[in-house]
Amino acid sequence: MTGPARVRVALVGLGWAGRRIWLPRLHEHERYTVTAVVDPDPAARAAAGAPAALAEVDGLDPATVDLAVVAVPNHLHAPVAARLLSKGVPVFVEKPVCLSVAEADRLAAAELTGGAVLLAGSAARYRADVRALLDVAAGLGPIRHIDLSWVRAHGVPTASSWFVRREQAGGGALLDLGWHLFDAVEPLLGPTAFDRVLGAVSSDFVNDPSRRARWKQAAPGASAADGAAGDVEDTARGFLVTDRGVSVALRASWASHETRDVTAITVEGAAGTAALRCTFGFSTNRQEAPALVRTRHGVARPVPVPREPVGAEYSRQLDELPALLADPGRRGVAVARAREMIAAIGRLYDSARPAARTPVAAGAGHA
Structure with a gap:
């Protein structure tokens, strides 16, 4: 057979x-x-x-x-x-x-x-730890707030990469890492429109060679850095409120002052909270194992999370594609979702754009 x-x-x-x-x-x-x-x-x-x-x-x-x-x-x-x-x-x-x-x-x-x-x-929702989080979140009652962050210690793409050129990449860490984070919102809230969006971006590390991603290998024939500076953000922060009054805080950073690369998602509901710490992607400087905790009435309980090989979510995504291909009802679904996501990302960039603001040094406001 x-x-x-x-x-x-x-x-x-x-x-x-x-x-x-x-x-x-x-x-x-x-x-x-x-x-x-x-x-x-x-x-x-x-x-x-x-x-x-x-x-x-x-x-x-x-x-x-x-x-x-x-x-x-x-x-x-x-x-x-x-x-x-x-x-x-x-x-x-x-x-x-x-x-x-x-x-x-x-x-x-x-x-x-x-x-x-x-x-x-977008593979985030195919991760075993994210699926465990979604299962816990289903018992939290109405969701009030979601906090999402993916912060790398070292993870800026190489200077010769199109990733750091706005003309080819469209944006920096927000488009690269933030798309995965937004993808985790839809299974929690369903199709979502945002009434209010506020964002900020910064580029403190994008042209610092010591902050380059250490796990990536250049493509065959890739040239060395030509000295051109990257012109995208390495960090983006946003705060969004849906048309149903649910707030979403987001941070995406290619590099930071942290010691390791960590992805954190916290879901706050009327009946408790669920918090996941793990590391998305292929970085070798990652959290050793994912950790999921549910908290209710001041009592925190760890939730078992299956461990899986790095990148298993991509194989799991391939497992499901044949059935999606055969489903006539899928036409238009992915495009509609992508339209929502890029609209939100675009509004975050627009909000951050009046950035002719002068950065204020720490302590500058104190006598």
Whole structure:
């Protein structure tokens, strides 16, 4: 008896995420066959070892591809995904799905034109510890406040990376880490509109070589730093209030004065709180094990959390994609969610933009 048909995948983009996250997991997974890779770099294409290696997505034949995994630089996510969707190729696009509300609308139109579905890539909700948090949060009664932070000690992308160029990245730590944090809000609150948004950003570490991410390897053929300064934020802080009066505090930092990289999510409800401390992503300077605590009436109780290998959430996400691909009700869902997220992120950036303000040194206000 044969199992379900394998999903024929084209991997579009062979940068760090394509090479280190998606390609090995797609090769290892029993439900997928990598039939093509797409990247403008001939060396990267050759190293991938796929049956077909193309420089442009226009060469992909929709009849031979069941899914395109798009892992190109941020500014190309929506344009590449829209081209594929318009051709009728289903797309799984890495976060951030889009860089503006206009791009989200373009993706929605491309879904309709090609009749294909767009699926979004943000792995936070697939983590075992986050799922444990969601289970506990379901018993907290009405949620009043959510506090989310992902703060790295050292984690600024390399100076030669598109990540630190606003023109290609669209933003810094808020788009990179903050997208994952926002993705954890939706399972807690459902589709959410924000009435009030206030944000602040800073760039104290983005051009400090000692604060670079130490776990990333450059893509084949990547050039050394050319001396150009990064022009995105390394830290973003925000406070948002939903149309139902729930407050959300958020901090995303590529670098800080902390000793290790920690992700923290606290959910406050009418019947108690739940607090998770762990480390998202692939950093080697991480919290040793996730810790989840429920507190009620002054009594804190630890909640068991399964331990899993670093990056297991990405494999778990691949486990669920075939069913999502086969579900006609998924069309438009990911685009609508991405539209909400980028609208909130855009409002945070807009709020922070009157930043011709002069920073005040500590103690400057004291006689």
